[in-house]
Amino acid sequence: MRDRQAIQTAGGAGLRERKKARTREAIAATALRLFLESGFEKVSITQIAEEAEISRRTLFTYFPTKEDLVLQLFADHEDEAARAVRARRSGQPPLDALREALLDSLQRRDSNTGLNDSAESLAFYQLVSGTESLAARLTHYTSRGIDALAAALREAAFDPLTARLAAAQVITVMRELADQNHQALAGGTSAADRYPEAARAANHAFDLLRDGLGSLRDSSGQAYS
Amino acid sequence: MRDRQAIQTAGGAGLRERKKARTREAIAATALRLFLESGFEKVSITQIAEEAEISRRTLFTYFPTKEDLVLQLFADHEDEAARAVRARRSGQPPLDALREALLDSLQRRDSNTGLNDSAESLAFYQLVSGTESLAARLTHYTSRGIDALAAALREAAFDPLTARLAAAQVITVMRELADQNHQALAGGTSAADRYPEAARAANHAFDLLRDGLGSLRDSSGQAYS
DNA sequence: CTCCTGAATGCACTAGATGCAAAAATGCAC
DNA sequence: GTGCATTTTTGCATCTAGTGCATTCAGGAG
Structure with a gap:
């Protein structure tokens, strides 16, 4: 029945x-x-x-696949960015909410920021990024995350094209930041030591997203210090 | 010997x-x-x-793999963006060179813009984007393209972090634009009919990359028209 | 207890991918 | 051309992921 x-x-x-x-x-x-x-x-x-x-x-x-044994953990997190946007304070720009959420995650050493230096987190990140088939299949979950964020941005009065482009950029950038953090930790740096740089990099990245790459033109591209 | x-x-x-x-x-x-x-x-x-x-x-x-039978065609194109940056006119900002290159590709109906409505191009794009294992393995080539572009941007006096973030954003955005074009053509629109919109979208995307998403805040996100 | 349904299992099979050693093709020196 | 060394091609055995199918098993409803 x-x-x-x-x-x-x-x-x-x-x-x-x-x-x-x-x-x-x-x-x-x-x-x-x-x-x-x-x-x-x-x-x-x-x-x-x-x-x-x-x-x-x-x-x-x-x-269904060997890869999913590892990756379905990501399914729970794929709409985190979208949720951050929807939960933003009224009047707050979506991008600011995303920045805040990321800085929060960094402080909490969320493993998806790449800034968790526990043995398990490190090994897990290494497993995923070091196994081609896993990294490949991960894109599947990533694009679902982009879809979700794009939907949230449309709700926030972005036109569909801009929403999609922005969503793709944000997710891409966050993943890139996480990779950089992981690489630092994999190189032996502790999470605590990396943290200030991670926060600075995150802020820089969101400055770029907000102000654009054109803001670097005049200073011959040396805006990050 | x-x-x-x-x-x-x-x-x-x-x-x-x-x-x-x-x-x-x-x-x-x-x-x-x-x-x-x-x-x-x-x-x-x-x-x-x-x-x-x-x-x-x-x-x-x-x-080495069944997927590579299809995808190694992408290997030749993976450093196109990097080449566009290196070949830019002196004094031209890298981002402008990339925009120009994309607009050129659109005019030429390069298949990697998704704006080629020949039966073969359409079928090929459909094949890749419609086959999960192919789309997954494609990321491998995409990230090589990001690496190449990041290197070119570093040569253009971007600091390493900014170069990487910018490269990832640009490649991501170009791929997104191509997807949108392909979807339009798959829906029956001719390349000629789609072209104006494709060019407008490309310009809008590069405006966003240059000026940032923050430029939309005041106009409540309706900058694209 | 009995019956029904959905879950677990065993088995056979397909297909991608790899290792290995034999066989064929190739370029070169003479 | 002939013979030799090297590379390429090939056949064969094997491993593993993944699927289909029929059968068995277990838990809950009556």
């Missing part, structure tokens, strides 16, 4: 559903552990299934 | 080399034809090898 099913799913209290969710998490956790231990390519789906004590075939009902 | 080999390769005139290049092209052409006929997933490597009259195993010595 799909009525009962629908009710349970909606209610979220179904026993089966909870068990499913736990299984799903267990699989992902097992997979991540193995990947971090031995590298993405070195671990086979079969191996993950064995460790997680499910059949190989079942694993595929939970995760 | 690797000396002789090196000389021949450097000279570019080696007979073996030319033959190899021709074989390579023949394989890629065959593959592309089959993909456009039947779709990327429907055509197997084995099938391509048969049509191209080489062994399956040989195909893999020329192209």
Whole structure:
């Protein structure tokens, strides 16, 4: 009966559903552990299934591809930027809200800023950016994030084209900043040591987004110091 | 003797080399034809090898992955933006050179602007953007393009961080514009009909890059008309 | 307890990709 | 031309991701 099913799913209290969710998490956790231990390519789906004590075939009902075992963590965060825009104080420009949100994330050492130097965060970022197939599939989630942000910007009275361009730019820039932070940490710098530079870079990036690259022309491109 | 080999390769005139290049092209052409006929997933490597009259195993010595059969065409274009910056007139801001180059490409209906409505161009663009694995792997080439442009911008006296951010923004925006053009053409509009709008959008995008998104604040985001 | 439904499983199969060693083609020295 | 060394091509075996299908299993409703 799909009525009962629908009710349970909606209610979220179904026993089966909870068990499913736990299984799903267990699989992902097992997979991540193995990947971090031995590298993405070195671990086979079969191996993950064995460790997680499910059949190989079942694993595929939970995760359509090997990459998704790692990346579906991003699904939860993909609309963060859009939410920041929607939650902005009235009268605040969307771009300012995004800047604020990023600076907040940096202070909180959110792992998606690349500024978390815990062993796990570092290893995870390294896993994703160092595995081609993962980095490739990540774009899929990134563009969903762009779509979401573009929608939020349209709501904020941007025309559709501008909204799309702005969204793409913002997400791209944030990802670039995160990469730079990660590279610094991967080079041995602590998050605390990197933080001031990370904040300055973020502010610089959002200054550029707000004021444009043309603002650099006169000073022969040396606006960042 | 690797000396002789090196000389021949450097000279570019080696007979073996030319033959190899021709074989390579023949394989890629065959593959592309089959993909456009039947779709990327429907055509197997084995099938391509048969049509191209080489062994399956040989195909893999020329192209490491199935995706590369399609995408290595992008390798030639990945540093176009960087070249446009390096070839700019003295005193011209890099961003202006990039805008000019894009407007030129639009006029020439370069296929990488998404504004070419020939059946082949349309089908090709559709093939790439409509096949997930291709779109995913395309990022690989895109980021090489960003790297190249960032390098060119550093040469133009941008500081490294700004160069990277600007490069990422420019490439992202150009890709977005191309997507929009392609969507218009896919919807049935002719390239000629789309052209004015494409040029306007390109100019608007580069205005934004130059003047920043902050320039929209006062006019409540309705700068594009 | 019985029945029904959805989840888990086993098995066979396709297809991309890699390693390896044999075979063929090629360019060069003589 | 002949023979030699090197590169290229090829066939074969193998690994792994992913899919389809039919069967089994378990939990909840009556």
